[in-house]
Amino acid sequence: MSSDSKLSGDKATVHKVTVHEVAKYAGVSISSVSRALSDHPHVSNALRTRVRSAALSLGYRPDFLAHSLRSGTTYSVGFVVGTISNPIMADISASLGNVLADHDYAMMLLSSQNKPELETTYLRFLAHRQVSGLVISTAADGATQAAELIHGLGIPTVMLDRQRPPGSHVSAVQSDHRSGMQAAVAHLLSRGHRRIALIGGQEFFDPARERLAGFHTAMQEADIAIDPELVRCMGMSKTVGYTETRSLLASSNPPTALIAGGNLILAGVLQALQELKVAVGRDLALVGCDDTELTRLYSPPITVIARDLALMGETTAWLLLETIANRAGRTVVLPTQLIIRDSSS
Amino acid sequence: MSSDSKLSGDKATVHKVTVHEVAKYAGVSISSVSRALSDHPHVSNALRTRVRSAALSLGYRPDFLAHSLRSGTTYSVGFVVGTISNPIMADISASLGNVLADHDYAMMLLSSQNKPELETTYLRFLAHRQVSGLVISTAADGATQAAELIHGLGIPTVMLDRQRPPGSHVSAVQSDHRSGMQAAVAHLLSRGHRRIALIGGQEFFDPARERLAGFHTAMQEADIAIDPELVRCMGMSKTVGYTETRSLLASSNPPTALIAGGNLILAGVLQALQELKVAVGRDLALVGCDDTELTRLYSPPITVIARDLALMGETTAWLLLETIANRAGRTVVLPTQLIIRDSSS
DNA sequence: GAAAATCCAGGAATCGTTTCCAGAATTGAA
DNA sequence: TTCAATTCTGGAAACGATTCCTGGATTTTC
Known part of the structure; x- marks a missing residue:
């Protein structure tokens, strides 16, 4: 044969x-x-x-093509991602792709480089190829624009780590960033820290807003006033992590603990700390978001607000298949978990 | 409109x-x-x-499907990768996909999890979808099996970081691992190290073999006998890195410098060193392969034999497009570069 | 000025399926 | 036994393009 x-x-x-x-x-x-x-x-x-x-x-x-033409279904889904070089997206993509392949779907991967205009270009590109479904983690700024386009295209879609926009054909997989952040703050408080800094994304960006909310809640519950100087929600980038860390540590009254609200931010934070010769865990307690090779292998290993990325990819796949079949969009929220390591002891 | x-x-x-x-x-x-x-x-x-x-x-x-059916060209290429979670592959994939998209090609990504049987399954899967081209970095063990299948399928293909098998429709993009390794060894020798250990992949695996050859050449040129105890070519995995590092350092006559011949190996090495409380750069000079976020941000930053991964992705894309057009396979070798950091001073 | 060559546009076949429609065969009920 | 209901099967029309083939309109050439 x-x-x-x-x-x-x-x-x-x-x-x-x-x-x-x-x-x-x-x-x-x-x-x-x-x-x-x-x-x-x-x-x-x-x-x-x-x-x-x-x-x-x-x-x-x-013949696959003849079948597609006649039946109108291509058994392929498009995945528009900011950049696959982000280890989070890589992990999600791996399990997402595997589950899809198990169901005879091919996954077309496109990196928008977080540019909204490339995002819409690629969405149209995929629509033209008549994909059966879409998965997208929209760029921070082009969110509504992308949401409108997705709504108009009418293609079953799963929003990744974003709020679900209206439209019966669109679903969302989210993480419980709020609870995760609450746990992280509670952990630092229990270690005696009072001046806890947060570097995060801007408030219009869903995950960043959730984390900020969790931060506020946890501090309020502990009855501790937040020094606005310590909260830096400027954007989800390495640059922001770097700049804000230097700024925070140069202050007359620096924080004793720092939470990096995103894995890109953490990269910038680590670079700044290295340059400033700040010993992670001794001079400054550090908590990151998302468990990666870097946080596991760093010396000392870094405490993180983690989530099961493989589970997230699988859930996304299942939800997309469901949405393709039912056209009844819904939201699934997955848990986060605080993994305590030496960086915060 | x-x-x-x-x-x-x-x-x-x-x-x-x-x-x-x-x-x-x-x-x-x-x-x-x-x-x-x-x-x-x-x-x-x-x-x-x-x-x-x-x-x-x-x-x-x-209509895309009608066009495809009639013309027989799908303007899509398959990328079969061990796992996209490997940051090297992620970086390559990003630029590969972008160049392809610029030329109206979609990239279908499939993770074989380095299992030869999944590899062939996915290759057939892609062939059934009549992809215009393939890119694959075959698993270490299933190399000949995959090569035969690719030969038989007759689909224009680029082998990534592997030797080019026969077939006029198949090309290869390789890295000059040999020279990179020579430079790394020369660097360590110039720093006074004489007992240099190498942990790498098995000899039947192309990149591992090239690295080993570079290691031998550099040591011979310096007229230094190689202690066979220090050369551990057991496989490209984190486990190998971990086990061999512990074994090497437990020896009565441990190495003063260690080269991790692969980024997965490096992960295992770092974990072992952390457990053994060995200070990287002070107690042991360390050189890794491939520049990743981890090696850049590690404390101290790690010396690596690097290559331009974005260039590698782009080259792969161009070579694939060329091979699709010409059906005249060829090999392109890209340079490597030693980036010296604190881990080897 | 006529024959040959060339340019242009339309009809129909084709790519390989799926599915509608209608007719044949079978079954069931009266 | 007959008529209706059902089950099965084949012919042909989609799906939406590309391309071969052919004949008419131009142009070239002697």
């Missing part, structure tokens, strides 16, 4: 087996072949088995 | 504009429309402009 035809590799004259040949071989009509193979009702057992065996012995597989 | 039809999102009754409508609108035949739009010769200027403007004002775009 595998290497029946000359595997020349240069001529590649495999003579595709078509439904026509199967029909002739089995002595039936084309339409009967199609029906027999796709489990239609009203097909006699005799005919079904005859066609089945004919197809098998000829090695027939329906 | 953008939002002309009701963007209900729930009904999505966009009434596709077909070549038929354009023909009727322009008052010409269907075949003329197709020719006028695809720049065929033998089409009068008058007709061309008429059709063009008709298509424009109707907002016509050729």
Whole structure:
């Protein structure tokens, strides 16, 4: 079955087996072949088995493109991501792609580089290819623009780590950043810290807003006034992490603990701390978001607000398949978990 | 042009504009429309402009699936990768995908989890979808198996960081691991190290073999005998890095410098060193392979044999497009560069 | 000025399926 | 036994493009 035809590799004259040949071989009509193979009702057992065996012995597989054209379903989904170089997205993408492949879906990956205009370009690109579904973690600023486009396209979609926009064909997978942040703050408070700084994304960005809310709640619950100087919600980037860390530590009354509200921010924070010769864990307690190779292997290992990224990818896949089938969008919120390591002791 | 039809999102009754409508609108035949739009010769200027403007004002775009079916080209390429969670692959994938998208190609990403059987499954999966091209970094053990399959499929392919197997439709992008390793060894020797250990992959794995060769060459050139106890080519995994590091450092005559021949290995090495309380850079000089966030941010920053991963992705894309066009496979070797940091001073 | 060459546009076949429609065969009920 | 209901099957029309083939309109050439 595998290497029946000359595997020349240069001529590649495999003579595709078509439904026509199967029909002739089995002595039936084309339409009967199609029906027999796709489990239609009203097909006699005799005919079904005859066609089945004919197809098998000829090695027939329906042409993918012809099938797509006729049926209108491409069995492929588009994944628009800020950048796959972000280890979070890489982990999610891995499990997402695997579950999809298990269901015979192909995943087309496109990196928008967090540029809203590239995002819409790619969404149209994917729409033109008639993908059966979309997964997207929209850029921080182009959120409404993308949401409108997705709404207009009418393609079943899962928003990744974003709020669910209106539209019955769009779902969302979110993380419980708020609780995670509350746990992190509570942990630092229990270690005696009172001056806790937070570097995060801007408030219009869903995950950043949730984290900030959790921060406020936890501090209020402990009855501790927040020094506004210590809260720096400027953007989800390495640059922000770097700049704000230097600024915070240069102050006359620096924080004793720092929470980096995003893995990109953490990278900037670490670089700044290294340059300033600040010993992580001794001079400054540090908590990051999302568990990566870096946080696990760093010396000392870094406490993080983690989430199960593989689970997140799988959930996204399942939710997308569900939304494709039902066209009834919904939101799924996954838990976060505080992993305490040496950086905050 | 953008939002002309009701963007209900729930009904999505966009009434596709077909070549038929354009023909009727322009008052010409269907075949003329197709020719006028695809720049065929033998089409009068008058007709061309008429059709063009008709298509424009109707907002016509050729149906992707119909085009694919008829022409046989899908404008999509498959990328089979061990795991996208490997930051190297993530970086390569990002630029690869972007260049491909610039040329209207979609990239289908599949993670084989380094299992040869999944690899072949995915290759067949992609072949069934009639991808125009393939990019693959085969698993260490299933190399020949995959090479044979690729040869048989006859699909233009670029092997990533692997040797080019025979077949006029297959190319390869490689890195000059050998020179990189020579430079690393020379660097350590110049720092006074004589007992240099190497943990790497098995010899049947192309990059590992090249690195080992570079290691031998550099030591021979310096006229230093290699202690076979210090060379551990056991596999490209975190586990190997961890186990071999512990074994090396438990020896009665431990190395003063260690080269981790792969980024996964490095992860294991770092974990072992952390557990053993060995200070990187002071107690043991350390050199890794491939520059990642981890090596840049680690404290102290880690010396690495680096390569331009973005360039590698772009080169892969260009080479694939070339191979699709020419069907004349060739090999491109990209340089490596030693980046000296505090871990080896 | 006529024959040959060339340019242009339309009709129809094709790519390989799925599905509608209608007719034949079978079954069931009266 | 007959008529209606049902089950099954084949022919042909989609899906939406590209391309071959052919004939008419131009142009070239002697």
